[in-house]
Amino acid sequence: MNLLNNKNILLGICGGIAAYKTPDLVRKLKAAGANVRVVLTESGKAFVSPLSLQAVSANPVSEDLLDPAAEAAMGHIELAKWADMVLIAPATANFMAKLSHGLADDLLSTLCLATAAPITIAPAMNQQMWHAIPTQQNLQTLKQRNIRVLGPAEGEQACGDIGAGRMFEPEQLVDALNQRMVEPVLAGKRILITAGPTQEAIDPVRYLSNHSSGKMGYALAQAAADLGARVCLVSGPTHIVAPAGCDVIQVKSAEQMYQAVMEHVADCDIFIGCAAVADYRVDEVMSQKIKKDNDKLSLTFVKNPDILASVAALPKPPFTLGFAAETQHVDQYAQGKLHNKKLNMIAANDVSDQSIGFNSNQNALTVYWADGQQCLPKNDKYTLACQLLTLLNQHHNNA
Numbered sequence: 235m236n237l238l239n240n241k242n243i244l245l246g247i248c249g250g251i252a253a254y255k256t257p258d259l260v261r262k263l264k265a266a267g268a269n270v271r272v273v274l275t276e277s278g279k280a281f282v283s284p285l286s287l288q289a290v291s292a293n294p295v296s297e298d299l300l301d302p303a304a305e306a307a308m309g310h311i312e313l314a315k316w317a318d319m320v321l322i323a324p325a326t327a328n329f330m331a332k333l334s335h336g337l338a339d340d341l342l343s344t345l346c347l348a349t350a351a352p353i354t355i356a357p358a359m360n361q362q363m364w365h366a367i368p369t370q371q372n373l374q375t376l377k378q379r380n381i382r383v384l385g386p387a388e389g390e391q392a393c394g395d396i397g398a399g400r401m402f403e404p405e406q407l408v409d410a411l412n413q414r415m416v417e418p419v420l421a422g423k424r425i426l427i428t429a430g431p432t433q434e435a436i437d438p439v440r441y442l443s444n445h446s447s448g449k450m451g452y453a454l455a456q457a458a459a460d461l462g463a464r465v466c467l468v469s470g471p472t473h474i475v476a477p478a479g480c481d482v483i484q485v486k487s488a489e490q491m492y493q494a495v496m497e498h499v500a501d502c503d504i505f506i507g508c509a510a511v512a513d514y515r516v517d518e519v520m521s522q523k524i525k526k527d528n529d530k531l532s533l534t535f536v537k538n539p540d541i542l543a544s545v546a547a548l549p550k551p552p553f554t555l556g557f558a559a560e561t562q563h564v565d566q567y568a569q570g571k572l573h574n575k576k577l578n579m580i581a582a583n584d585v586s587d588q589s590i591g592f593n594s595n596q597n598a599l600t601v602y603w604a605d606g607q608q609c610l611p612k613n614d615k616y617t618l619a620c621q622l623l624t625l626l627n628q629h630h631n632n633a
């Protein structure tokens with residue numbers, strides 16, 4: 235569905251080499267039916283010309299906060315009100331810093347303060363700048379304020395470095411924006427989601443865990459909230475910021491996650507088990523640090539409760555969607571879990587492919603239900619979460 239049709243998109247362009255892609259981005263937004271107005275920062279002008287952007291957007295390009303002629307045509311407050319969505323692409327480290335501190339020293343940063351429209355940024359910068367602590371702290375602040383972040387992608391950079399910092403391609407940005415122009419199809423529904431890994435203590439300093447970062451589960455929580463659901467997220471230990479608009483319960487072990495889920499499951503219509511729950515915990519947690527006195531060490535493990543199966547086995551279970559993270563026979567094992575755990579749906583995740591699954595920003599899933607299946611091809615986890623929830627919602631409505 236094209237939800238960008240007739241929507242007003244304010245595109246802010248900052249000074250980065252990726253700005254050369256923005257005329258193509260404007261063309262693609264226009265082709266999707268959007269009305270586009272461009273705001274170009276001073277340094278953005280060094281990388282792309284206002285004339286090109288005016289030609290492709292069919293609108294004058296705004297550049298200065300203090301330009302009386304521009305203000306007479308469409309003042310900055312009017313422009314801020316005109317927007318249904320603000321997209322900043324590329325968003326530089328400098329602009330992210332300005333945005334996180336609420337500066338208003340040029341037209342684009344002022345517009346960001348003056349608009350009620352949702353703001354999305356597509357960061358693009360050198361990989362070292364992206365990983366720098368101030369940039370990462372600014373990123374967390376922006377996410378906490380519900381500013382959406384698309385990318386950056388990883389790969390070869392203009393400066394020759396390799397790593398995270400490439401702007402998402404125009405086509406990806408348009409697809410993701412389209413997903414974000416969402417209708418609240420989950421309004422009135424209550425969704426309980428588990429995310430992240432669990433940590434099973436061995437002794438006071440060690441634990442058993444896995445590679446789950448929580449990104450997929452948090453993307454699902456964010457997408458479900460954006461689609462209008464009331465979301466409760468039960469999360470194992472992660473390093474990512476809690477999604478805006480969700481109730482979040484932090485736990486460590488599988489047993490704690492089980493308790494939290496059982497306390498809240500009666501209040502939900504849909505349960506999604508995305509957490510990578512440790513199947514086993516050590517039988518006896520040592521009260522003191524284990525010393526390395528022996529060449530070999532044996533630990534005895536006992537099975538953890540299966541949270542997803544327990545939810546599905548309740549007398550009045552919610553609609554249940556499980557995940558199956560597998561390294562081989564992915565589809566066969568996933569379908570086995572669908573059947574054995576008596577789920578409504580299961581999303582098979584091939585975690586042998588390191589570009590998807592654990593800790594990556596992208597994923598790809600095959601979703602199974604009793605008499606059907608659908609592939610959701612590789613995409614960023616938020617977009618994929620929107621697609622998965624849309625599919626789940628169709629089945630929940632028909633259940």
Ligand code: PMT
Pocket residue numbers: 428430431445446447448449450451488507508509510511512513538539540541542543555556557558559560571583585591592593594
């Ligand atoms: O967090 P990310 O880095 O973004 O990675 C995402 C992911 C790979 C963790 C995610 O997409 C995923 O596949 N999650 C399920 C991981 C998993 O534990 O799969 P499983 O096949 O072992 O378990 C099957 C299902 O049972 C899962 O829904 C799991 O949440 C649930 N389960 C498993 C064991 C248990 N004791 N309790 C459970 O509820």
